[in-house]
Amino acid sequence: MKIGIVGIGLIGASLGWDLRQLGHEVIGVSRQQATCETAEQKGICDRASCDLASLEATEVIFICTPIAAILPTIERLIPHLQPQTIITDAGSVKGAIVEPATKLWLNFVGGHPMAGNSESGIAAFEKGLFVDRPYVLTPTPATVPSALTTVDELVRSLKAIVYQTTPEHHDLAVAWISHLPVMVSASLTGACLAETDPQILDLAKKFASTGFRDTSRVGAGNPEMGMMMAQYNREAVLRSLYRYRDRLDGIIDSIASKQWSEIEDLLATNQAARPDFLNSND
Secondary structure, X not given: OEEEEEOOOHHHHHHHHXXXXXXXXXXXXXXXXHHHHHHHHOOOOOEEEOOHHHHOOOOEEEEOOOHHHHHHHHHHHHHHOOOOOEEEEOOOOOOOOHHHHHHHOOOEEOEEEOOOOOOOOHXXXXXOOOOOOXXXXXXXXXXXXXXHHHHHHHHHHOOOEEEEOOHHHHHHHHHHHHHHHHHHHHHHHHHHHOOOOHHHHHHHHHHOOHHHHHHHOHHXXXXXXXXXXXXXXXXXXXXXXXXXXXXXXXXXXXXXXXXXXXXXXHHHHHHHHHHHHHOOOO
């Protein structure tokens, strides 16, 4: 199969590499000529350029750009495509994308690979990134069944764990386990930086170890990506933040009133529940 990838960053490059290992011909498009050259040199793409017209003969196109660029990219692609070409995306928000994208191009299938790390760009790509990781597809009543089947089969060939749900349910769930952690993590670092005693702040930086590193990691990723999560999934992110704030206020009240058993019960409940979020795909 001839497959196009627009956006050869972490996700796009990882897709390109893995799909090529499965025997597909991969054609990449990036805004940066240097990225195109790197993609060819590393074997991520058979060919790569800055020209969307190079994708005119592709059968499936993965759009792996930032969220804000997905719809404009589809609009720019349309003049170059055959009617049967399938387009899918890798954006972390689906409600703001799937319906307008389907109106632009009938053979559109919303997708979101739940894989990656805090790095970005082609240098961060990983071989086998999607193995045993969730990959969410978000069909709607307007989705063409054959297009959905094709994307589903391609994703499964990457050994990803495929889930199908609505764009709305996707955004509500992802707000909890992806977008909320980014905001909370960023707030943690921001709170530390608000320390007014420079000596204490300096000591905190020197003492920081695994606990701070693990908790602050997701908030230290690509700022543009984090901003777009908040912008394009605004209602779901606010919903999760309000509920998180309620929990945090409860912890503050328990500590202020010296209700140590309440703190212990909360921590015990969380300790027991955490594996359900981490082992559900085993």
